[in-house]
Amino acid sequence: MKYSAVITDIEGTTSRISFVTDILFPYAARELPAFIRANTVQPDVAAALAACRELMQQPAASTELIITQLLAWIAEDKKITPLKALQGMVWQHGYQSGAFTGHLYADAATQLQHWHSLGIKLYVYSSGSVQAQQLLFQYSDYGDLTPLFNGYFDTRIGAKRDISSYAAILQQLQLPPKQVLFLSDVVAELDAARALGIATVQLIRESQPAADHPIAHSFDQIPEQIP
Known part of the structure; x- marks a missing residue:
């Protein structure tokens, strides 16, 4: 590997998309209302609810109205920062209780460990909150992999399709x-990174079409150097 740092997406790259859509999202939708009602005075929850009111442009919105809006955002897969923060809080309980573990492809777990052993700095950039990212790798199918990573980025640094984020x-x-090498399954994200000269590889895990980026079907197919 000829790079000093690798930035990886999660959904569709290190992990199955269906893990998020079939496991994490339904769990959050089921558990979020009770969690919010029980924790409205907790500082992190209160801050997220305040951010929701601002986004809704309803400064006096009740907790129940916010919950309704959050569930709609989950159903629509909205990349909204306070929603992602609240989901991360709920998922923490799910991971810690053993309701599920963080899905990782075996090739991703192996290659991330290999790159770390070579001294390559590893980062995550995902639309899920930093907390959600850390939980997935901490409670992964392959144990706690958080020591492999140097840092995490989420939508607080910007949208994943915006050049300014990279x-x-x-x-x-x-x-x-x-x-720097950026790994993702989403072409628009790869395009944004490449516009700044970042090397890119598109992971083709399922049936998404390939674009004009180098492609790999698994982490062990990722070239050490992009021409």
Whole structure:
């Protein structure tokens, strides 16, 4: 591997899309209302609810109205920061109680461990909250893999299809673009990263069409250097 850092997406890249859609989202939809009602005065929950009111443009929205809106956002798979934060809080209980473990493809777990052993810095960039990212890797099918990672990025740094998000990440990494590799299954995200000179590989895990990025069907097929 010729890169100093690898940034990886989660859904469709390290993990099955269906893990999120069939396990995590239904669990959050089922457990979120009771969690919010029981924790409205907790600082993190209160801050997320305040952010929801701002997004709804309803500063006096009741807790029940916010819950209704959150469930609608979950159904629509909205990439909304306070929703992702609340989902992460609920998923923490699910992971800790053993309701599920974080799905990882075996090739992803193996290759991430290999790259870490080579001294390559590993980062995650996902629309899920940083807490949700950490939980998935902490309670993964292959044990706690959080020691492999140097950092995590979520929508607080920007939308994943915006070039400015990758510029902000590069500024934090303090690395030239050519030394950074970004892995995702979503072409628009790869396009945004490549616009800054970041190397890209599209993971083709399921039936999504390939674009004009280098492709790999598993992590062990990722080339060590992009021409």
